[in-house]
Amino acid sequence: MVDSHNPPVAGSTAAEATVGAGEERVWRAGGLEPMPIRPLPEAPPSIHLLGPTVFLLALGVGMGESYMWPRLVLVFGPEIRWLFLIGVTLQAVVMLEMARYAMATGESIFTGAARVFKPIMWFFFATAILVYMWPGHLSAGMSAFEQLTGIPWVISAIVVLILVGILFSLASVIYDVVENILGILIGVLVVGTAIIASIAGSWADLGSTLAGMFAFGYFPDGMMSEEWFPIVVGSIAFAGPSGMQQMWYTLHLRESGAGMGAHVPKIRGLRTAGEQENIPAHGYMFDTSDPAEMAKWKGWRRWITFDAFLLFWGITMLVTISFTVLAQSAARENPNVKDLIENGDRSAALQAMSDAFASAGGSLLGGLFFCFISLIGVNATLGLFDSFSRGQADMSYFHFPGAKRFKMSHLYAGFLWGVITFGILILLFGPADGPEGILDILAFLSTFAMGAYCVVLLLVNNRMLPKPIRPKWWSNAIIGFGAVFYLGMLFYCMIRFGVVDLG
Numbered sequence: 001m002v003d004s005h006n007p008p009v010a011g012s013t014a015a016e017a018t019v020g021a022g023e024e025r026v027w028r029a030g031g032l033e034p035m036p037i038r039p040l041p042e043a044p045p046s047i048h049l050l051g052p053t054v055f056l057l058a059l060g061v062g063m064g065e066s067y068m069w070p071r072l073v074l075v076f077g078p079e080i081r082w083l084f085l086i087g088v089t090l091q092a093v094v095m096l097e098m099a100r101y102a103m104a105t106g107e108s109i110f111t112g113a114a115r116v117f118k119p120i121m122w123f124f125f126a127t128a129i130l131v132y133m134w135p136g137h138l139s140a141g142m143s144a145f146e147q148l149t150g151i152p153w154v155i156s157a158i159v160v161l162i163l164v165g166i167l168f169s170l171a172s173v174i175y176d177v178v179e180n181i182l183g184i185l186i187g188v189l190v191v192g193t194a195i196i197a198s199i200a201g202s203w204a205d206l207g208s209t210l211a212g213m214f215a216f217g218y219f220p221d222g223m224m225s226e227e228w229f230p231i232v233v234g235s236i237a238f239a240g241p242s243g244m245q246q247m248w249y250t251l252h253l254r255e256s257g258a259g260m261g262a263h264v265p266k267i268r269g270l271r272t273a274g275e276q277e278n279i280p281a282h283g284y285m286f287d288t289s290d291p292a293e294m295a296k297w298k299g300w301r302r303w304i305t306f307d308a309f310l311l312f313w314g315i316t317m318l319v320t321i322s323f324t325v326l327a328q329s330a331a332r333e334n335p336n337v338k339d340l341i342e343n344g345d346r347s348a349a350l351q352a353m354s355d356a357f358a359s360a361g362g363s364l365l366g367g368l369f370f371c372f373i374s375l376i377g378v379n380a381t382l383g384l385f386d387s388f389s390r391g392q393a394d395m396s397y398f399h400f401p402g403a404k405r406f407k408m409s410h411l412y413a414g415f416l417w418g419v420i421t422f423g424i425l426i427l428l429f430g431p432a433d434g435p436e437g438i439l440d441i442l443a444f445l446s447t448f449a450m451g452a453y454c455v456v457l458l459l460v461n462n463r464m465l466p467k468p469i470r471p472k473w474w475s476n477a478i479i480g481f482g483a484v485f486y487l488g489m490l491f492y493c494m495i496r497f498g499v500v501d502l503g
Helices: 053-060 063-076 078-105 109-116 118-132 136-149 153-170 174-200 203-212 229-237 245-256 259-263 270-275 291-333 337-342 348-361 363-399 408-429 434-463 473-497
Strands: none
Touching (some): 053 291, 078 259, 078 434, 109 245, 118 434, 136 153, 153 408, 174 363, 245 363, 291 348
């Protein structure tokens, strides 16, 4: 047998190098159970419709793109979008590297972290609780729903939380249900916002939006202030899927059967928990010295590259371009909106965007904007709560003593209803000042998680995988930049401003 520091050389396999007759061929990585060698499934066509990427789109095309960045554009102008371009491009590369480990092993990045050093995994277990117990996306979405219907946002948010719990509990195979729902919601959102932006905006708005993506080095007055820089930092983290959402994506890849994930059973809902198959405590590895297996691996890498740059990056950019065009239209319709936002009226951005919709086709379209924001809040909540519960259940099942007395489905349900209960308590008694305050706290905390996972990603991919499938130097350089970028901004805020005031 070999370990991750002594990969098989050409012409041999992990098993052939040291095992005797009849012993199982394995790949050893870190201190956890070795991974049996199994065939890598054939890769699907590179060009395809939404698959597991729909979860990142649901989480990425969320309140950052539709609310936080348009708010920054209303205050600082479209030139600030160069920071969004850096953020979302960095996330696309992170997506590729997260997928590398998940598709090669069928394990989540959390198990990969445990193979390096188990306390690292428990660090993310605790971080997920700290960051994602806050119902920020749903709060902002239901705030828009309140402006549309008059129903208090707290009541509608609580109702949605309970309905999400019931939906996931009754689902047979949770992944299949969530993927189908999110696919429909994303389609409505992308097409709808593009149509409205083309009606409400102008060619000049589109031109300044595109030019703003390349205004590198633009630092407007006030951006580095104690009031705004923490929000800018959180918004950069929200340029695409924020916080630990990329880490949870590795679980969605496994559930979809991508790469070696095809060898791992899917998680079931409570209604069919009795049918849950036993999930092995280890992943699987393919023979990286076999040219036929490596050819299949290259096919999977083409498949995920299409996801990262044409689906994830492309759709995220399309939606944010639409909302930036609408933000500029909103500034014309409400010339005083910048002053209102700077004076603490956070909801002014939503109202101004609604007025931009209304200018294109009357009050009906104005109400439609609030429908879109509400939809985004529900969309993100579906993805976040599923992902949080899936990630916590995965770490608990494999690494918490005694957890295997329960089925993975039961652990998933426990964390799901736990986060729903906490969310309801925060909505009723929480410390944040309104829904936008909850969202800003969530965004800022996410920056910390993202800097940390970039460090872990470098360790896992470069130490736990065989050399033939480890990342290239340029990919490591980008991920390293991400670690410095996120953590640097975060620590600058903490050192420069002390206790950050997001209120």
